[in-house]
Amino acid sequence: MKREKERGGTPVRGLLPLILLLGLWELTGDPASPYFPPPSTWVDGLRPLVDGDKLLPAIGQTALTFLLGLSIATVVGAVVGTLVGASRPIDRALSPSLEFLRALPAASLVPVAALVLGYTTQMKLVVVVLPATWPILLTCRTARRTLSPVLLDTPRTLGLSRWHRTTKILTPALTPAVLLGVRVAAPLALIITLLVEIVTRVDGLGAVLGAAQASFLSAQVYGLLTIAGVLGFLVNWVVTRAETAVSRRMRGTT
Amino acid sequence: MTPTISCDDLAVTLPGASGPVHILRGVTLAVEKAEFVSILGTSGSGKTTLLRVLGGLLPASGGTVRCDDTAISGPPEGVVTVFQDYAHSLLPWRTVRRNVALGIEARLPKSERDERVDEALTMVGLLDRAEEYPWRLSGGMQQRVQIARALATRPRVLLMDEPFGALDAMTKASLQDQLQQVQELTGTTIVFVTHDVEEAVYLSDRLVVLNGSPADIGLSLEIPLPRPRHQITTKERPDYLELRHRVYEALGHTVGEPARG
Ligand SMILES: Nc1ncnc2c1ncn2[C@@H]1O[C@H](COP(=O)(O)OP(=O)(O)OP(=O)(O)O)[C@@H](O)[C@H]1O
Numbered sequence: 001m002k003r004e005k006e007r008g009g010t011p012v013r014g015l016l017p018l019i020l021l022l023g024l025w026e027l028t029g030d031p032a033s034p035y036f037p038p039p040s041t042w043v044d045g046l047r048p049l050v051d052g053d054k055l056l057p058a059i060g061q062t063a064l065t066f067l068l069g070l071s072i073a074t075v076v077g078a079v080v081g082t083l084v085g086a087s088r089p090i091d092r093a094l095s096p097s098l099e100f101l102r103a104l105p106a107a108s109l110v111p112v113a114a115l116v117l118g119y120t121t122q123m124k125l126v127v128v129v130l131p132a133t134w135p136i137l138l139t140c141r142t143a144r145r146t147l148s149p150v151l152l153d154t155p156r157t158l159g160l161s162r163w164h165r166t167t168k169i170l171t172p173a174l175t176p177a178v179l180l181g182v183r184v185a186a187p188l189a190l191i192i193t194l195l196v197e198i199v200t201r202v203d204g205l206g207a208v209l210g211a212a213q214a215s216f217l218s219a220q221v222y223g224l225l226t227i228a229g230v231l232g233f234l235v236n237w238v239v240t241r242a243e244t245a246v247s248r249r250m251r252g253t254t
Numbered sequence: 255m256t257p258t259i260s261c262d263d264l265a266v267t268l269p270g271a272s273g274p275v276h277i278l279r280g281v282t283l284a285v286e287k288a289e290f291v292s293i294l295g296t297s298g299s300g301k302t303t304l305l306r307v308l309g310g311l312l313p314a315s316g317g318t319v320r321c322d323d324t325a326i327s328g329p330p331e332g333v334v335t336v337f338q339d340y341a342h343s344l345l346p347w348r349t350v351r352r353n354v355a356l357g358i359e360a361r362l363p364k365s366e367r368d369e370r371v372d373e374a375l376t377m378v379g380l381l382d383r384a385e386e387y388p389w390r391l392s393g394g395m396q397q398r399v400q401i402a403r404a405l406a407t408r409p410r411v412l413l414m415d416e417p418f419g420a421l422d423a424m425t426k427a428s429l430q431d432q433l434q435q436v437q438e439l440t441g442t443t444i445v446f447v448t449h450d451v452e453e454a455v456y457l458s459d460r461l462v463v464l465n466g467s468p469a470d471i472g473l474s475l476e477i478p479l480p481r482p483r484h485q486i487t488t489k490e491r492p493d494y495l496e497l498r499h500r501v502y503e504a505l506g507h508t509v510g511e512p513a514r515g
């Protein structure tokens with residue numbers, strides 16, 4: 001019980017300082033300020049987007065890119081990580097390249113991807129998938145490498161088919177590691193989704209945010225920023241809870 | 255009689271930190287049907303390695319390994335290994351019942367599967383813990399779950415790697431007797447790795463001692479003690495004591511010299 005609170009976080013009480021800060025801002029802020037409009041003006045700033053039916057589709061686009069990108073990254077990372085971790089020679093041969101690619105800043109991919117794929121949703125996906133794959137791939141590789149040989153021998157001696165060995169032993173044994181990777185990758189994927197949208201103006205919340213900034217609609221910028229923040233917070237909360245719950249069940253620790 | 259499981263001039267070489275290590279060389283062993291053979295040896299002598307080769311889990315580097323006259327490539331059907339490292343052999347995300355069902359759930363309908371699981375758990379005295387998770391059980395109980403899982407598949411050959419090493423003397427004695435009963439009932443062939451001399455002599459029809467590096471079979475000894483055996487009376491027999499004496503000698507102990515360390 002105790003650990004759950006620590007790791008999952010209590011959403012409301014933990015946010016108290018932030019809420020206090022916003023309250024202070026509201027009380028002292030000048031509604032006419034071009035840089036720091038107080039929170040009450042943010043809702044008004046968002047109104048044109050809501051009326052023009054632009055806000056929800058934008059959130060939908062961002063969520064779609066994020067979820068699709070994270071899903072692809074999870075599958076690719078888990079499969080490649082497992083394969084690499086299963087073989088010492090392959091692992092040793094690929095490790096330096098993997099470390100290098102991981103260190104490559106995600107933002108630097110945007111120009112290349114835009115050059116090759118144009119300003120499209122595919123381009124957005126590619127830019128999100130690549131960096132989000134690494135944390136999952138690396139945790140999965142390590143977990144596969146350190147898997148007990150006895151655990152792998154067990155289904156063999158009991159005569160399980162290759163398919164059942166994968167679904168009944170390997171997959172559950174590696175799931176906590178995959179989710180650990182997802183926990184790191186999810187916030188990263190969201191940041192990059194927004195970033196690529198801001199930079200390229202291709203659909204989504206980031207594109208709207210970029211446009212608002214270019215038109216000096218500062219109240220709208222803060223409003224959108226708040227929405228992005230809430231999204232990020234929700235994503236983080238969900239993956240953390242999922243990871244904690246599943247790893248406890250799979251690893252069998254209390 | 256044709257041997258159930260056998261190896262001839264077996265050699266095993268594994269990669270070590272500084273080049274390949276020769277672990278077994280020239281090991282020849284044939285286990286008859288329904289025979290109980292123990293493999294004894296000091297720690298690191300290659301007992302687990304030999305058992306893994308017999309179970310089809312590790313390919314031989316040289317020589318032949320056969321099960322019923324067919325060369326082994328992978329674990330043969332009906333040959334089940336019980337591992338020394340029980341903690342990593344049980345699946346922590348499955349209950350005891352579902353762990354025991356692992357080897358039969360894809361082959362049997364649910365009713366028959368439940369029956370077999372109950373039967374196997376009864377044999378090791380853990381039926382009342384069936385819905386528990388294995389990590390909530392003691393080490394000895396976990397090992398019994400692993401044994402139950404092997405028994406549930408009704409194996410023809412049971413390869414056991416120090417199965418009772420983690421148990422207290424009383425549980426050990428009672429499981430030894432249960433194992434003898436199971437074998438008597440089912441006619442299972444058992445290859446039993448241990449470093450407990452008393453246990454090996456008490457249980458076996460024959461025992462072999464692995465020694466040297468690379469290891470080979472240093473002593474192969476028939477144990478003609480009458481069956482059924484009994485924990486107290488069998489261990490008081492002069493021929494039991496004589497056999498025990500010979501095994502200790504083969505393991506390098508000498509009479510008249512106090513044990514050191
Ligand atoms: N996967 C492996 N790779 C390389 N060497 C190994 C491997 N497994 C075991 N060995 C080596 O083989 C030798 C025999 O090991 P093995 O586990 O068969 O001994 P054992 O007789 O079962 O010992 P114990 O009684 O402690 O279980 C040891 O020297 C060990 O270091």
Ligand SMILES: [Mg+2]
Nearest residue numbers: 301302338415
């Ligand atoms: Mg061993």
